[in-house]
Amino acid sequence: MKPLKIAVVGAGAIGAFYGSTLARAGHEVHFLLRSNSEAVAENGFFITTPKSSFHCHPVQTHSTTAEIGACDLVIIALKTTANALFPSLLPPLYEQGRTTLLTLQNGMGNVEALAAIFGAENVAAGLCSVCINRSPPCKIDAFELGVIQFAEMTGPARQRTHALAALFEASGTRCKAVDSLNKALWLKLCWNIPFNALAILGGNITTDRIIASPTLRDLAQTLMHEVAAAANANGAEITEKHIATQLATVNTLGAYKPSSLIDHLANRPLEIDSIWGEPLRRARAKNIPTPTLACIHSLLTHLNSTRTPSTAASQ
């Protein structure tokens, strides 16, 4: 495979990890960093996974996208709380007919925000079922490396989708190209909506403790049923079997920290809108009652609003 010129926008845990694996595989990877740029340029990224570790060095760091210029692939790994920056941040990276924009972000509304600027045909998504933590400036710990599901914003998987999967696969990541982003997103949210929320609202607990608590487990199931109803009304079939499988999967994860719990414990803004707000809007648009989702959305919105602003906010 011909080396690609790749920009990684947002070098938090996800961006730093996948950018480093792609650099290790021989691609020309440029990282946009809003903080710790000098430390990373000097020391690189120190990466550990459950099976191995490696040192990504040198790392090409940049403080503006103009400095990077047009790329073959732009990987969006900002926290979704920073999506309002897209119009000012991304255009210098884009060249018509060349650039694919790939969001590896959480939740709903990200491809739409990119498509509003660059057109839906240039936008793809990778849904990451992983747990990776960054200890700024340079340490990246991958605790769980599940699969990345690649999907087009519109239409089923096509050549580009498979090429994206192959690109990440060749750099050591388990990948899958799927035919419906909508269905994959709702299915992932059927897990994230309860477990990311209850990890925080249950008193900062890992997912094994959610499942071990009869009341929280029931509450998670109630939320999953509300999400399934919203998904089904929005063209993404989620069945009882999906829910049962997802619940059973939690037991295999051990003391798993959802990304929102990691954000919460690090005093970073929660991705309220993409994980809970947008699904709630889509449920309401179809008149699907989701009172439990509304309740946890309100509680999390409040907790988030009382958060101390942090300089690590966009990572």
Next chain:
Amino acid sequence: MKPLKIAVVGAGAIGAFYGSTLARAGHEVHFLLRSNSEAVAENGFFITTPKSSFHCHPVQTHSTTAEIGACDLVIIALKTTANALFPSLLPPLYEQGRTTLLTLQNGMGNVEALAAIFGAENVAAGLCSVCINRSPPCKIDAFELGVIQFAEMTGPARQRTHALAALFEASGTRCKAVDSLNKALWLKLCWNIPFNALAILGGNITTDRIIASPTLRDLAQTLMHEVAAAANANGAEITEKHIATQLATVNTLGAYKPSSLIDHLANRPLEIDSIWGEPLRRARAKNIPTPTLACIHSLLTHLNSTRTPSTAASQ
């Protein structure tokens, strides 16, 4: 008024405060204390209110109800989490034809638990709209002293109800005799269910901050509407005007700590069942949807289950 022999069962904030005012008014008051008995016997209770302070001394303390014996009035001021103790604790205080049992406890199910032992005709309730805190062993601070509403378990206010109100009124407490315990209980819970819960789930905040948060204020209103629907189905009419009045009242209370927040901060068990569980059951028994109440009930039940046991549990 002829001095009465009164037992105060549970000398937490409420029991110690009202027992002390009744002792000051000349009644023979016996306190059952499960802890700090010696310190209280030696030092008495030091009581402050927004307008005055007084020292209740000597205090007649007891470690068993058998030691106290039959009384004219038994004031139940245990946390409702200790209601299972009624059958073993209360019978020595009771004499047929003489004793009235008055619960000053929070929430629903208390009169029923007393009536199961002593018969409904001997049971009355006083609903306290107050904020009193006890700093063990001897300091009692009354921050807010609203009214106590006295009601019979069955039927409208009668001579005994007015006598109870007069007894407390003569010891300096604002009182009111009301004709429907059911309605008074639901109305009080229409306030306690949202505000006691959100003070904790909002991140240990006072009620002014609940009202200042648009999302929590909306959530409080959603809960109040669910409680009103459950109340109406259970024969207690709660109107939009009641809800508006209760919300407006919060603004007058300042930085008010609901009793459940005080319990939570002191690491004491929450009164889950009487404040949230029993109303939820009564809503479900009438097929009234209360999903938001169910959600906060689950979250609080979980938080409560992870609490470190405390020796101050029954106060």
